[in-house]
Amino acid sequence: RKKGSVCSNCGSAASTLWRRNMLGETVCNACGLYHKLHGINRPMTMRKDAIQTRKRR
Incomplete structure (x- = not known):
C-alpha cells in the first residue's frame, strides 16, 4: 500500500x-x-469511513 496516498x-x-x-x-x-462505470466523479454522499469486508466460506 502506498504511504501518504x-x-x-x-x-x-x-x-x-x-x-x-x-x-x-x-x-x-x-x-x-x-x-x-458512470463517467462522472463519485459523489461525496456515497463516501463511507470503513472499508467493507466480505465473509468468505
Missing part, C-alpha cells in the same frame, strides 16, 4: 487498491470504479 476525489487515505483517473491523479478503488 490520498484520493483526489473523496479525500480517503485508506483503500485496498489505488487507481489513477484521466488526469493522472491518485483515486481510491471505489472512486476509480465509479468513474469508469
